[in-house]
Amino acid sequence: MQKSFRAATCIMAGAVFITGGTFANAAAPSAADVHFNKFQAVQSMGMPETIQQKVSAATEITPEKVEKAKDIEETAKREKQLGVDIETTGVAKVDDYVNIRKSADENSEAVGKLYNKAIATVTGEKDGWYQIKSGSVKGYVKAEYLTVGDVKAIESAGKKIAKVKADTLKIREKASQDASVKDLAAEGDKLTVAGKSTKGWVGVSVDGEQGYVSADYVEISMSYKKAVSKEEEEAAKAEKKQESKGSAVASYAGQFIGNPYVWGGTSLTNGADCSGFVMSVYAHFGVSLPHSSSALRGVGRSVSLSEIKPGDIVCYEGHVGIYAGNNTLVHASNKKDGIKYTSPITYRNIVAIRRIF
Known part of the structure; x- marks a missing residue:
């Protein structure tokens, strides 16, 4: 049996293809049966020497090409770990902050600030400006204040975050299921990765102390400081002012430690119950609150356990107190203990956390 092919050859990107030919064989030839030297093929088609060289260059595997491929692979790996495009990421290198201008001009309006070690995506370059x-800020900064495409600078600017994936996650003293529980984290809470992580466990920082969470229930990512707009900075100042009020509430409440618990009472000196204590502390700051632990669950605004700050009202089933900071509650506990501090605040199940200021 004879198979017929029209003879022709073509070369693309240095490869020789057989598009036809005539072979008096029972079967088409295998790859081993037919071998073309690419240079002979080029010459047979009347192509000049320079094309032969280009064909060779296009297909030749050199140490430089191998190294370049490795670099590309390594860069992709690092970008996945860092969560940024390395080539276009800049890190601020300033003592405090650099102004972000509306246009590439020192006299242009400042639209925001880029603080030291904050990162930015570079989208263009113009006359010494990036x-x-x-x-949320777009604008221009002097190029001298930004280090661009530097992996080490990006690494030092970021911090690892462990985002909680479980409904409630126990933060333990040591990397062991048998270790005591330091605190609890809710789903969506972001914990700062710190200390040494071990197999199956991630080291995290809790109120400045070392703790551990199961690696199965957290997602690790990098977090970076970003620019702040003028509006955002003003809002942050207002929030800081509110925080100072909350701290003042907690400090004032602590003055009455050791005073008696009296059911139905509202006197901070002669005796109060749990809700009466909270009500009277806040009354000192001009805030009127109900004398009921259940009603206090609806005052102010709700915050999560990870967002809790001094002065926040911590509500339990049938009980209430004020967060004093450092995982500590100040409250009118019971007739035996009176007004006291209790730690941790999760000593019983928290129903709600409410913020007044």
Whole structure:
């Protein structure tokens, strides 16, 4: 049996293809049966020497090409770990902050600030200025204040975050299921990765102390500081002012430690019950609250356990107190103990956390 092919050859990107030919064989030839030297093929088609060289260059595997491929692979790996595009990421290198201008001009309006070690995405360059986007801010910064495409600078600017995936996650003293529980974290809470992580466990920082969470229930990512707009900075100042009020509430409440618990009472000196204590402490700051632990669950605004700050009202089933900071509650506990501090605040199940200021 004879199979017929029209003879022709073509070369693309240095490869020789057989598009036809005539073979008096019972079967088409295998790859081993037919061998073309690419240079002979080029010459047979009347192509000049320079094309032969180009064909060779296109297909030749050199140490430089191998190294370049490795670099590309390594860069992709590092970008996945860092969560940024390395080539276009800049890190601020300033003592405090650099102004982000509306246009590439020192006299242009400042639209935001880029603080030291905050990152920005570089979108362009003009006359010694980088056009950037960082957070909600777009604008220009002097190129001298930004280190661009530096892996070490990016690494030092970021911090690892462990985002909780479980409904409630126990933070333990040691990397062991048998270790005591330091605190609890809710789903969506972001914990700072710190200390040494071991197999199956991630080291985290809790109120400045070392703790551990199961690696199965957290998602690790990098977090970076971003630019702040003028509006965001003003809002942050207002929030800081509110925080100082909350701290003042907690400090004032602590003055009455050791005073008696009296059911139905509202006197901070002669005796109060749990809700009466909270009500009277806040009354000192001009805030009127109900004398009921259940009703206090609806005052102010709700915050999560991870967001809790001094002065927040911590509500339990049939009980209430004020967060004093450092995982400590100040409250009118019972007739035996009176007004006291209790730690941790999760000594019983928290129903709600409410913020007044």
